[in-house]
Amino acid sequence: MEFRIESSSRVPIYRQLMAQVREAVARGRLKADERLPSVRDLSRQLVINPNTVARVYTELEREGILNTRPGLGVFVAQPKSDLTKRARKERLLCLIDELLTETVHLGFTAEELLAMISERLQRFQFPQAVGSES
Amino acid sequence: MEFRIESSSRVPIYRQLMAQVREAVARGRLKADERLPSVRDLSRQLVINPNTVARVYTELEREGILNTRPGLGVFVAQPKSDLTKRARKERLLCLIDELLTETVHLGFTAEELLAMISERLQRFQFPQAVGSES
Amino acid sequence: MEFRIESSSRVPIYRQLMAQVREAVARGRLKADERLPSVRDLSRQLVINPNTVARVYTELEREGILNTRPGLGVFVAQPKSDLTKRARKERLLCLIDELLTETVHLGFTAEELLAMISERLQRFQFPQAVGSES
Amino acid sequence: MEFRIESSSRVPIYRQLMAQVREAVARGRLKADERLPSVRDLSRQLVINPNTVARVYTELEREGILNTRPGLGVFVAQPKSDLTKRARKERLLCLIDELLTETVHLGFTAEELLAMISERLQRFQFPQAVGSES
């Protein structure tokens, strides 16, 4: 895995990194139990403060996406969401509304939006259709 | 139009308000040329500082969503985007990827996502399919 | 770079500062990736409120002329415009008409105007003639 | 002469009108000694406050572009500038610098700018080359 920091972006560095890790996991480019680079290595590689990398790992662990095995390193966690189905659906609908709002303001039609989504869908590793109850 | 501020949220007040106005316009609940509440009225109603409301209106005007007529008030602008098609598409794709990432992490399948989107689509006022050049 | 505020002018302070930064960039006196003084330093130097300086930086960032790296400071952005060619041309023609109007009222001939423009052209850093599409 | 007010513009109405009168005079569409519509007529025609029209006429009279003949109406003044040549040149150079700054930021080359200027030049009525000393 390679990560990139866009220093010209107004998004904080730690947010950029978090988003990239989350996307990599969602696309299957980082698999469960795979080990991530150490804080020191990654901070050297990206030329950013080690504290910043540490913060990324900590927050992703809180989200249940990573977990730390002391002395061994940081690993991708088994997928698992402790939110209720209802809370998860609410959160997703909220994001959908934001996307639709922006789509309208950018002047795209519903058809154009759906076409772009279908195209992007293929890049992601969706869970199997069974047992999405939790 | 009614707006609500969630002061317990970590999202800045002015961002919350901006999002609500943008969504209201995208859904057609605020129509072009419709007048918004005055800075002073809205700030009293929401019990926030007038400067905060003014900032919301100013930024949305810069985005081309509102326009102010000095001495008269703030109005919903006619839809119009001066951004390159390319820049607009890039922005939308980025938002789509974020949505897909979150969808996977929340444990939804592609089908569930598409179903929710179709359901929500109807709430928004999309532009006509013609001349989306520019 | 040195900036000056004319407090006797009717032009708002933040507009004066914005104009000076924009001109400095256009003339190449501020180069891409160069760092500007911090909000606090510049406000002390010009004896104006830090918020006023912050506003200048924020608005120029929105125009794509500066970008801020949180915790590091404010920098000159790489040149880039997401505006439609059409919108950009319209804006320029409008400014040209204003200039020509004023030229006539000041009693200068077209030849005098063109001579002054040629003289001033040399102070500015124009882009290369290639790919001005977008 | 016909004037138009763009209420969606952030430029104050009285500024818009002033600019249009000044441009009309500079382009020769309003000739010296020609009479302008009365304050009441123009305000009805544009559906704006009479005070606003009155202000436009007053300020343009101060600039020496119009003059009022009490009981008869408002007329285009004979061209005449009481500024010194030096002050007038300074003012024009300032406007030229603003134009060049904007040209660079919009991404146009010097050649493109000059082409647009030549094209627009023809619409204006420049004074004869003699005796521009004042």
Add this chain to the structure above:
DNA sequence: GTGGTCTAGACCACC
């Protein structure tokens, strides 16, 4: 250290 957010209150321009 950096910039970003929010409040409070003054004063001005516009209509």
Add this chain to the structure above:
DNA sequence: GTGGTCTAGACCACG
């Protein structure tokens, strides 16, 4: 009445 500008000062997020 409307919005726009500026100041002062507090508190938070970022690196």
